[in-house]
Amino acid sequence: MRETAIVQRIRALAEAGRHDPAIIRGIGDDCAIFRPRPNEDLVFTSDFVLEDRHFTLRTHTARDVGHGALARSLSDLAAMGSKPVFCLVSLAIPARLGASWVRGFYKGLLSLAAKYDVTLAGGDLAQFEKVIADVTCCGRVPRGKAILRSGAKPGDRIYMTGALGASARALALGRRADGPEPRIRAGIALRRLGVSAGMDLSDGLSLDLHRLCLESGVSAELESDLPIAPGASLKEALHGGEDYELLLTASPEKKLPPRIAGLPITQIGTITRGHAGQVYFKKRPLRAKGFDHFR
């Protein structure tokens, strides 16, 4: 199988999928071309998915890997309250996996892309000993309205979507966690409600809330009554990664509804004045023990 032939197949799959009219040129040129609309900001994120780090070829099909690679990036777009527009996909695979694995990967990715109106606009293809994917996503948001990590203020309430610890539990049981579902609709709804800050929970609540507090220059007090996924331990809930729920703050005057876009919204704490980045749980300092790629 030659590269040109594989790229032609990917291009055919991409062209059969979603095509945003703002993508003037997709796969097939040196660059993709995008035409912005007036009064919009664009948000961008890139995320790696690495074999034997984020998945294995024994436990994950090509489709799973394609789905997961896009889902991780879309989760970052959800955190900003943005609407996804397009993605660029860089994929390296061992030659032995061949064209059918590549096709499976793009089918998994494009099936999720179709759900959220994401156009596959370009990327790179290479051969390597292991599977590596790096997905860059672009989303749009009304000018000046993106949800930032840095907007939390003392007195704000801390909320999250869904429950904690499901991925860590699955991992502990040697099971594959379900492919994450990016919280796009919830993110857009929460942005419109006027939350003060937000991010996605990818590396564990303790580390991610620490990061949000660091960017906002505040402390946080977590409630003891957290929404924990069935079977998960408190430790898995506090420090387990890959939950891909949204973590948010809102001033006490904003009343968030109990459910948004089909997801339960739970108040899990309060932002306080104090040492930037410090998180307390049951009145004691909570160490940021979430997933660190270099520990």
Next chain:
Amino acid sequence: MRETAIVQRIRALAEAGRHDPAIIRGIGDDCAIFRPRPNEDLVFTSDFVLEDRHFTLRTHTARDVGHGALARSLSDLAAMGSKPVFCLVSLAIPARLGASWVRGFYKGLLSLAAKYDVTLAGGDLAQFEKVIADVTCCGRVPRGKAILRSGAKPGDRIYMTGALGASARALALGRRADGPEPRIRAGIALRRLGVSAGMDLSDGLSLDLHRLCLESGVSAELESDLPIAPGASLKEALHGGEDYELLLTASPEKKLPPRIAGLPITQIGTITRGHAGQVYFKKRPLRAKGFDHFR
């Protein structure tokens, strides 16, 4: 060294570098935020740089790898005649290389970024057995003015910047090729001159010209008198990759000057009517033998 500490250092390096005012938010949030101007199109490209495929740790310093990773993506922006704006950098490295290697990589990358006014706006950082970098670049171009591969017409003259085969020659001698210099200024000047099509020469003239002809639905006739780098063979000139010069076509009425942005411009052939993608050299069909990642 913890991930958070490494990211803080990268952020400090990035903030000491170029900062385009259109980047509303850079490193430190879930996404970078970019505010487009009216009447501009944005172009996007992603390119992998993989250890033991594009470089080795024995022959390339961390700075070389950082420079090369950005240069490959910038070369695609040059091919569209666009002005670079920002980049996202996904980097995976073995833990043993440590923070000093990461710093060297970003210093090499940011020194090239400074030269072409590129803002480092975000990315990803992970640990892996080998060094992997995937750089996504965004450039701007006046609306509808990007140079495409698909615009070549029968009768157009084929041109290129610089010379062919220098990288293939260096490789044959077991030397490291010089870090490529992206042809940004030449690309912008050629776009303003109204070339009909263009791309960058990354995988070898025979394969890249084949691709341009395929996208334009035309054939090409190469002249026997090609600009060949000192010491390089005709085979290296025709099929060697990584030259990162620009390949262009222009109607015969356009007179291109002999030099643009300090680079020699040479006419190397003519676009002809014929089987889409077919390239002739000395009246004989030329096989597209350039670099194929899956051969």
